[in-house]
Amino acid sequence: xxxAMIGTGYVGLVSGACFSEFGTQVVCVDVNAxxxxxxxxxxxxxxxxxxxxxxxxxxxxDRLSFTTNLKEAMExxxxxxxxxxxxxxxxxxxxxxxxxxNVAKEIGEHLDGYKVIVTKSTVPVGTGRQVEKIIRxxxxxxDFDVVSNxxxxxxxxxxxxxxxxxxxxxxxxxxRAKDVMRQLYRPLYLNETPIMFTSLETAxxxxxxxxxxxxxxxxxxxEIADFCESVGADVQDVARxxxxxxxxxxxxxxxxxxxxxxxxPKDTLALTESARKAESPLSIVETVIxxxxxxxxxxxxxxxxxxxxxxKGKTVAVLGVTxxxxxxxxxxxxxxxxxxxxxxxxxxxxxxxxxxxEAAKELVDGVTWCSGAYEAIDDADALLxxxxxxxxxxxxxxxxxxxxxSPVMVDLRNIYDPAEMSAMGFHYxxxxxxxxxxxx
Numbered sequence: 001x002x003x004a005m006i007g008t009g010y011v012g013l014v015s016g017a018c019f020s021e022f023g024t025q026v027v028c029v030d031v032n033a034x035x036x037x038x039x040x041x042x043x044x045x046x047x048x049x050x051x052x053x054x055x056x057x058x059x060x061x062d063r064l065s066f067t068t069n070l071k072e073a074m075e076x077x078x079x080x081x082x083x084x085x086x087x088x089x090x091x092x093x094x095x096x097x098x099x100x101x102n103v104a105k106e107i108g109e110h111l112d113g114y115k116v117i118v119t120k121s122t123v124p125v126g127t128g129r130q131v132e133k134i135i136r137x138x139x140x141x142x143d144f145d146v147v148s149n150x151x152x153x154x155x156x157x158x159x160x161x162x163x164x165x166x167x168x169x170x171x172x173x174x175x176r177a178k179d180v181m182r183q184l185y186r187p188l189y190l191n192e193t194p195i196m197f198t199s200l201e202t203a204x205x206x207x208x209x210x211x212x213x214x215x216x217x218x219x220x221x222x223e224i225a226d227f228c229e230s231v232g233a234d235v236q237d238v239a240r241x242x243x244x245x246x247x248x249x250x251x252x253x254x255x256x257x258x259x260x261x262x263x264x265p266k267d268t269l270a271l272t273e274s275a276r277k278a279e280s281p282l283s284i285v286e287t288v289i290x291x292x293x294x295x296x297x298x299x300x301x302x303x304x305x306x307x308x309x310x311x312k313g314k315t316v317a318v319l320g321v322t323x324x325x326x327x328x329x330x331x332x333x334x335x336x337x338x339x340x341x342x343x344x345x346x347x348x349x350x351x352x353x354x355x356x357x358e359a360a361k362e363l364v365d366g367v368t369w370c371s372g373a374y375e376a377i378d379d380a381d382a383l384l385x386x387x388x389x390x391x392x393x394x395x396x397x398x399x400x401x402x403x404x405x406s407p408v409m410v411d412l413r414n415i416y417d418p419a420e421m422s423a424m425g426f427h428y429x430x431x432x433x434x435x436x437x438x439x440x
Contacts (some may be wrong), residue, residue: 001024001025001078001079001180001183001184002025002026002027002076002077002078003016003019003024003026003027003077003078003079003081003184004026004027004029004074004077004079004081005026005027005028005029005081005083005120006013006029006030006070006073006079006080006082006083006084006098006103006107007028007029007030007082007083007084007085007103007121007182008028008029008032008035008036008039008045008066009029009083009084009085010046010048010121010153010155010158010262010329011083011120011121011151011153012030012083012084012120013028013039013044013051013055014048014051014153014158014159014162015062015081015083015120015151015162016028016081017051017055017159017161018054018162018163019056019061019184020058020061020064021054021057021058021063021163022187023149023187024063024184024256025063026058026064026065026074027065027066027067027073028064028065028066028067028073028075029066029067029068029069029070029073029227030066030068031068031069033189034066035179035410036066038069039055039066039192039245040059040066042055042056042059043367045326046327046328046329046406047326047355048155048156048158048159048165048326048327049156049157049159049326050159050308051158051159052178054143054159055380059157061234061259063279064141070106070110071110071184071278072437074107074110074112074115077114077115078116078180079114079115079116079117079118079147079174079180079181079184080107080115080116080117080118080186080331081106081118081119081120081149081370082098082100082103082118082119082120082121083100083102083120083121084099084103084115084121084133084261084390085099085121086099086100086121086123086266086270087266087391088265088266088269088270091378092094092268092273093270093273094124094273094274095122095124095266095270095273096121096271097123097127097130098253099121099424100119100121100123100131101130101131101134104117104130104131104134104138104182105110105134105138107135108134108136108137108138108139108142109138109247111135111139111142111143111144112196113341114143114144114176115143115144116144116145116146116147116156116172116177116180116181117131117132117135117144117145117146118145118146118147118148118149118181119146119147119148119149119204120149120150122151122207122208122211122263122267123148123204124204124208124270124271124273125201125204125205125208125273125274125278126201126204126274127204128146128147128148128171128200128201128203128204129146129200130330131146132146136238137221144173144349145172145173145174145176146200147170147171147172147177147181147200147212148169148170148171148172148200148203148204149169149170149181149203150169150203150204150206150207150252150302151207152165152166152167152169152210155261155262155324155326155327155329156325156326156327157326157426158322164193164215165188165193166192166193166194167193167194167195167196168185168188168193168194168195168196169196169198169203169206169207170185170196170197170198170203171197171198171199171200171201171202171203171204172197172200173199173200178197179317180291182195188352189238195252200205200360207267208267208270208274209271210365211263211264211267211271212267212268212282212285212288214252214264215259215264215267215268215285215288215292216284216285216288216372217252217253218252218254218256218258218259218292219258219259219288219291219292220251221239221252221254221255221290222256222258222292222295222431223256223291224238224239224432225255225431225432226408226432228432228433229431229432229433229434232434233350233432234432234433234434235255235431235432235433236255236414236432236433238432239253239254239255243440248253254414255414255431255432256268256334256375256412256414256431257295257296257299257334257338257386257412257431258292258293258295258296258334259292259323260296260323260324260331260332260333260334260336261323261324261329261331261332261333262331262332264332265292265331265332266332268285268288269289271285271326272285272286272289280434281382291318296334296337296338297337297341299334299338299412300337300338300341300342300344300401302429303316303342303382303384303410304342304345305433306382306408306427306429307381307382307408310346311342311345311346311347312346312347313346313348314346314347314348314381314382315347315348315349315350315380315381315382315405316342316347316348316349316350316380316381316382316383316384317351317365317376317377317378317380317382317384317404318335318339318349318350318351318352318376318384318385318386319351319352319353319373319376319377319383319385319386319388319389319392319423320335320356320385320386320387320388320392321339321351321353321356321360321364321386321387322334322335322353322355322356322360322387323335323387325356325388325389325390326355326389328355328358328359329355329356330356330358330359330360330363331440333356333387334385334386334412335360335364335397336364338384338386339351339367340364343366347367348368349368350367350368350370350375350377350378350380351367351368351369351370351376352369352370352371352372352373352375352376353387353389354389356387357369373391373392373395374377374399374400374403375401377400377404378403378406379403379404379405380403380405380410381404381405381406381408382404382406382409382410383400383404383408383410384409384410384412385409385410385411385412385413385415386413387413388413388415392415393415396415397421397424397426398424401424401425401426406425407425407426408426408427408429409421409426409427409428409429410429410430411428411429411430411431412430412431413431414430414431414432414433416428416430418433418434418435418436419436420431421436422436424438
């Protein structure tokens with residue numbers, strides 16, 4: 001089979017590389033000529049474990065190629081995937097669909113022979129119908145079907161998620177389109193992956209509902225964590241106690257500074273806006289958005305409290321600024337709310353992140369960026385862990401304590417054990433657990 005993948009952002013490049021690994025001929029298209037030239041050299045524009053090797057290997061095997069020419073990419077393709085960005089609109093909570101619609105028009109202009117047009121981008125309910133209309137207006141005689149095939153990729157684990165998914169959701173309404181999609185995903189049948197065929201609207205909504213539910217789980221356990229701190233309970237035990245219930249499950253019950261990233265913030269906003277327009281408001285998701293925003297804003301106050309109530313002139317070492325580990329993605333990362341708030345309170349910041357510093361430098365001013373964790377920690381009044389990169393899980397704590405001006409650690413990811421930290425002489429604060437103070 002042959003696929004044209006329009007867009008070489010996170011979803012498009014991961015999907016294109018993984019389809020090519022299945023043996024499919026994939027041509028990835030982007031209007032950014034510089035980006036395409038870099039990809040031809042094997043340079044991936046973002047960090048995702050294993051992706052650079054996958055891109056290089058499949059280019060060498062002549063299964064994956066890159067171009068700026070959409071018409072050329074579509075020639076002979078069985079399926080044309082739309083995988084362009086759908087960011088939040090500048091003036092509303094809605095998704096900005098201009099890239100999707102512009103691509104749809106261009107597809108219509110170049111359509112020649114039957115093709116399945118697949119929306120891989122995360123789009124609100126009704127987008128597929130509008131894509132169909134745009135293509136039809138551009139080319140009334142075109143022979144095509146529009147399909148919705150939402151992605152469910154986790155940044156940092158995207159290749160495994162594509163190759164071994166929990167399920168594949170396909171909104172397709174003709175047998176002809178279903179046959180093409182079945183053939184495309186045939187390698188996953190060997191793993192008995194559940195493949196769901198639904199209507200266009202159902203597939204589009206499934207993606208948004210999944211992200212909203214996961215955002216709700218995160219926000220729920222964060223609020224329970226605050227309650228635990230008030231009454232002396234341990235949120236990690238609570239999370240385990242409820243997570244072992246098969247009806248609830250253990251995933252996404254890890255308290256922290258709030259969710260961020262490229263999906264949950266914009267998708268929850270877009271979902272609630274779509275629901276409002278349909279006069280079916282989603283009050284639970286509205287509350288989740290508000291709670292998560294408040295949480296990120298409140299983190300600086302938490303740190304100030306554990307630094308004696310005053311951060312003026314104090315140096316805070318920050319470990320991790322990306323929204324999660326194993327990615328360089330800074331979109332809506334909690335750090336983007338926390339770091340400026342700490343600076344507003346008078347703190348001086350020294351920070352380190354294994355992959356996210358180049359992006360972070362463009363977003364946060366006045367931070368001293370360091371080449372490693374211990375450089376950031378040196379002579380700090382407090383240590384703040386925002387992102388749980390593996391290399392932060394086993395710091396040499398004797399060295400950390402010796403380097404710091406005062407042994408205060410605020411761990412927003414509950415990496416360390418409070419009793420052990422206290423025994424080592426730290427004032428240790430985590431999320432939803434008792435504060436551990438060093439013995440006198």
